[in-house]
Amino acid sequence: xxxxxxxxxxxVEDLTVGFGMRQGMLxxxxxxxxxxxxxxxTAIVGESGSGKSVTARAILNMVPxxxxxxGGRILFRPEAGQEADLTALDxxxxxxxxxxxxxxxxxFQEPMSSLSPVHTIGNQIIEAIRLHRxxxxxxARSIAREMLEQVEIPKAERxxxxxxxxxxxxxxxxxxxxxxxxxxxxxxxADEPTTALDVTTQxxxxxxxxxxxxxxxxxxxxITHDMGVxxxxxxxxxxxxxxxxxxxxxxxxLFAYQAHPYTRKLLGAVKRLDEPATEKVxxxxxxxxxxxVEDLRLHFHTRKGFLQRTTDTTKAVDGVSFTLKRGESLGIVGESGSGKxxxxxxxxxxxxxxxxxxxxxxxxLVNADGSQLRGYRQQIRMxxxxxxxxxxxxxxxxxxxxEPLVVNGVAGGSELEDRVASLLRQVGLDPLMMxxxxxxxxxxQRQRIVVARAIALKPKLVxADEPTxxxxxxxRTQVLDLLLRLQAELDLSFIFISHDMAVIRYFCDRVAVMxxxxxxxxxxxxxxxTDPQHPYTQALLSSVPISDPSxxxxxxxxxxxxxx
Amino acid sequence: MIWxxxxxxxxxxxxxxxxxxxxxxxxxxxxxxxYLTTYIAKLGESNEVLDQATIDxxxxxxxxxxxxxxxxxxxxxNLLQGDFGMSxxxxxxxxxxxxxxxxxxxxxxxxxxxxxxxxxxxxxVYSAVKKYSIGDYVATTIGFIGLATPNFLLALILxxxxxxxxxxxxxxxxxxEYKNAPWSMGKVIxxxxxxxxxxxxxxxSATASLIRIMRANLLDELSKPYVDTARAKGLSEFWLIMKYxxxxxLNPFISTIGWxxxxxxxxxVITAIVLSLPTxxxxxxxALLSQDMFLAGAFVLLLSSLTVIGMLISDxxxxxxxxxxxxx
Numbered sequence: 001x002x003x004x005x006x007x008x009x010x011x012v013e014d015l016t017v018g019f020g021m022r023q024g025m026l027x028x029x030x031x032x033x034x035x036x037x038x039x040x041x042t043a044i045v046g047e048s049g050s051g052k053s054v055t056a057r058a059i060l061n062m063v064p065x066x067x068x069x070x071g072g073r074i075l076f077r078p079e080a081g082q083e084a085d086l087t088a089l090d091x092x093x094x095x096x097x098x099x100x101x102x103x104x105x106x107x108f109q110e111p112m113s114s115l116s117p118v119h120t121i122g123n124q125i126i127e128a129i130r131l132h133r134x135x136x137x138x139x140a141r142s143i144a145r146e147m148l149e150q151v152e153i154p155k156a157e158r159x160x161x162x163x164x165x166x167x168x169x170x171x172x173x174x175x176x177x178x179x180x181x182x183x184x185x186x187x188x189x190a191d192e193p194t195t196a197l198d199v200t201t202q203x204x205x206x207x208x209x210x211x212x213x214x215x216x217x218x219x220x221x222x223i224t225h226d227m228g229v230x231x232x233x234x235x236x237x238x239x240x241x242x243x244x245x246x247x248x249x250x251x252x253x254l255f256a257y258q259a260h261p262y263t264r265k266l267l268g269a270v271k272r273l274d275e276p277a278t279e280k281v282x283x284x285x286x287x288x289x290x291x292x293v294e295d296l297r298l299h300f301h302t303r304k305g306f307l308q309r310t311t312d313t314t315k316a317v318d319g320v321s322f323t324l325k326r327g328e329s330l331g332i333v334g335e336s337g338s339g340k341x342x343x344x345x346x347x348x349x350x351x352x353x354x355x356x357x358x359x360x361x362x363x364x365l366v367n368a369d370g371s372q373l374r375g376y377r378q379q380i381r382m383x384x385x386x387x388x389x390x391x392x393x394x395x396x397x398x399x400x401x402x403e404p405l406v407v408n409g410v411a412g413g414s415e416l417e418d419r420v421a422s423l424l425r426q427v428g429l430d431p432l433m434m435x436x437x438x439x440x441x442x443x444x445q446r447q448r449i450v451v452a453r454a455i456a457l458k459p460k461l462v463x464a465d466e467p468t469x470x471x472x473x474x475x476r477t478q479v480l481d482l483l484l485r486l487q488a489e490l491d492l493s494f495i496f497i498s499h500d501m502a503v504i505r506y507f508c509d510r511v512a513v514m515x516x517x518x519x520x521x522x523x524x525x526x527x528x529x530t531d532p533q534h535p536y537t538q539a540l541l542s543s544v545p546i547s548d549p550s551x552x553x554x555x556x557x558x559x560x561x562x563x564x
Numbered sequence: 565m566i567w568x569x570x571x572x573x574x575x576x577x578x579x580x581x582x583x584x585x586x587x588x589x590x591x592x593x594x595x596x597x598x599y600l601t602t603y604i605a606k607l608g609e610s611n612e613v614l615d616q617a618t619i620d621x622x623x624x625x626x627x628x629x630x631x632x633x634x635x636x637x638x639x640x641x642n643l644l645q646g647d648f649g650m651s652x653x654x655x656x657x658x659x660x661x662x663x664x665x666x667x668x669x670x671x672x673x674x675x676x677x678x679x680x681x682x683x684x685x686x687x688x689v690y691s692a693v694k695k696y697s698i699g700d701y702v703a704t705t706i707g708f709i710g711l712a713t714p715n716f717l718l719a720l721i722l723x724x725x726x727x728x729x730x731x732x733x734x735x736x737x738x739x740x741e742y743k744n745a746p747w748s749m750g751k752v753i754x755x756x757x758x759x760x761x762x763x764x765x766x767x768x769s770a771t772a773s774l775i776r777i778m779r780a781n782l783l784d785e786l787s788k789p790y791v792d793t794a795r796a797k798g799l800s801e802f803w804l805i806m807k808y809x810x811x812x813x814l815n816p817f818i819s820t821i822g823w824x825x826x827x828x829x830x831x832x833v834i835t836a837i838v839l840s841l842p843t844x845x846x847x848x849x850x851a852l853l854s855q856d857m858f859l860a861g862a863f864v865l866l867l868s869s870l871t872v873i874g875m876l877i878s879d880x881x882x883x884x885x886x887x888x889x890x891x892x
Binding site for chain 2: 057060062064092094097098099100101102105106108109110113114115116117118119127128131132163165176179180
């Protein structure tokens with residue numbers, strides 16, 4: 001419909017937002033302008049700190065304190081001839097509250113924490129409906145049930161009375177979408193709605209949003225840092241860097257030609273992940289096995305009742321076998337709940353395997369006693385996903401990196417400081433920073449600190465559990481390159497756990513695909529990616545967004561159903 | 565289900581109370597001597613001397629000549645029939661002494677709890693929502709003073725103010741004319757007139773700490789994403805704060821039910837003496853000092869039961885209020 005395309009439903013004009021700090025006003029948005037149109041998806045792209053989320057909140061006039069809208073206008077035109085400047089409204093007044101949730105819906109990044117843990121899903125959706133639509137409780141409940149059915153939540157009637165923690169991440173995000181759309185808003189703001197989800201779930205949520213957009217003729221503002229997702233869903237793209245809009249183009253145009261170097265950098269980071277790293281040093285094929293895992297099992301038992309009988313057994317790891325050669329990187333890929341993290345923790349002996357054998361360099365790790373394990377824990381180190389949570393905020397970087405050295409009695413005194421300094425240099429950080437605390441570092445720098453801590457004891461095997469998932473794409477490749485360099489320098493072997501096929505392709509020699517506690521396919525990375533044999537691997541690969549809008553719709557996405 | 569959980573918890577109380585009765589009995593018996601030695605020493609002070617035959621006779625009459633376990637078993641056997649025994653000192657059945665005192669203690673505790681909640685809840689919420697405002701600083705300052713002032717000192721100050729500036733008699737829970745009168749409307753009104761002072765005195769420090777807890781908890785919750793979600797729905801600021809973060813931050817309030825009773829009885833003895841409150845604390849202290857075994861034992865046992873019941877109630881409320889808490 002031409003008239004729809006002509007009149008933008010929402011125009012952001014020269015928006016400026018600042019945060020009142022002790023030192024004065026710190027501007028975080030410097031005159032941002034863009035438009036949203038009915039039936040179209042506008043992607044807002046940028047790395048963390050670029051001001052995407054602040055922009056989204058400014059539209060609903062709910063910039064968190066101490067943020068203040070300093071200037072600019074946000075014009076909202078729900079019907080022809082109607083126009084309201086959202087920035088001029090009282091942020092607590094009834095006028096803006098009528099628009100929030102009623103005309104403009106919003107969904108957030110963290111499906112785990114964006115729903116109240118102590119209210120039922122139904123309660124929260126019904127509340128949203130009754131705030132904006134004049135219906136009885138009973139009617140609202142049936143609307144809520146319809147919404148849940150529309151977002152494809154099974155057993156909708158029952159789901160209404162469940163709590164968010166009883167749902168998986170994908171189901172929660174569906175419930176969030178149902179809530180945001182329950183009043184048929186004209187605009188939907190989605191703030192990184194799929195970032196916390198694995199690829200299979202992400203693909204389903206993206207499909208769902210596209211379908212609902214056509215049905216409800218909404219404008220969608222889709223905030224993301226993932227260019228692959230942008231290529232999949234958006235009509236036009238706004239690129240933001242440090243509070244500025246640096247580029248604005250339609251999606252095809254932007255992927256064909258990037259005017260701004262920042263856009264080029266963003267896309268380049270994604271493109272580089274489409275192939276194996278050039279820096280990758282192949283291990284020697286005649287190398288011996290450093291690790292052999294045979295028929296590894298870990299079962300969790302749910303015990304119930306007075307006698308603590310086992311009522312339910314979760315087979316988190318159900319007969320996993322693989323080998324790892326010296327100097328090799330083995331990727332373990334799978335969706336959340338597939339048991340990939342559990343395998344890693346069994347090898348590090350954080351968990352006690354129920355059954356099976358782990359042969360590390362000729363030693364049986366499953367039956368090793370405490371003192372033996374202590375020796376192997378120096379050789380087998382872990383890198384964790386969240387660099388914000390895995391560093392103690394009350395320890396300086398020096399203390400953090402020195403801790404394994406001190407605990408194991410490797411170094412002390414002035415030698416300790418030298419070792420920490422050289423480790424920091426090795427991971428590309430300035431040794432002068434060692435007296436600072438983790439909060440002074442960015443996500444990428446923190447992950448470098450984590451890496452420095454992991455290699456402090458000169459390990460032979462590193463288990464990296466989603467080491468780059470919490471990082472922006474451009475920083476992702478930097479950290480991966482660092483790991484590759486260290487692998488060559490220190491002759492490390494890696495077990496690399498990830499749900500991200502692109503990262504695995506970049507980093508790993510071989511890959512094992514896990515599904516429900518089992519390895520369904522294992523082989524050379526390139527071979528598996530180009531010619532997957534198992535239907536689950538095919539489904540998994542079909543869900544990965546392609547960062548090329550011209551290939552949109554050429555692929556049939558599907559979810560693998562066992563015995564289906 | 566919840567009923568099974570409650571029944572299970574109640575069944576668990578039986579061995580617990582049994583253990584408490586043993587410990588209580590042993591503790592009371594732990595100091596050297598028994599009630600008679602205290603009694604003799606007291607008589608000795610006024611130069612009265614009992615001959616050995618009288619002492620033996622008394623000891624037999626009180627049953628103090630029997631071995632400990634026999635004394636304990638007799639006590640427990642009587643307890644199970646609802647007989648708390650005789651108080652040596654007061655020469656009255658223990659139950660008569662205890663019920664009056666426990667009733668008033670319970671009522672005072674309850675009133676204090678309500679006062680604590682009524683004051684701490686709004687101030688705590690206000691303090692968190694308006695962080696670093698003047699109101700927050702005032703509440704914080706008063707809170708810290710409340711925490712730091714010993715209860716008995718506060719009691720003395722308030723009594724002084726009451727007597728000197730308002731000319732009212734503020735000690736005790738009743739005026740003289742009602743002290744021994746049977747219950748009547750007038751007595752209830754008189755009680756309410758006297759109640760506010762001990763409630764304020766006893767509740768202040770708990771209120772102050774609850775304000776701090778509420779503020780800290782709510783501050784954590786206010787920045788949670790689900791608050792943003794609620795705001796993006798179009799809820800008004802007041803309702804969204806009340807319905808979501810406050811509800812989650814409420815758990816410590818419920819937990820206070822469990823500790824308010826033991827705290828009032830064992831922690832407020834000095835205050836109760838200063839204010840001459842006819843509550844359980846002073847009587848229990850006296851019973852322990854004179855090794856009035858059955859009286860002290862009854863108090864300890866009752867307090868333990870009340871504590872356990874309080875904990876049970878707060879746990880049940882927690883389960884009802886917070887679906888994340890599992891009853892397993």
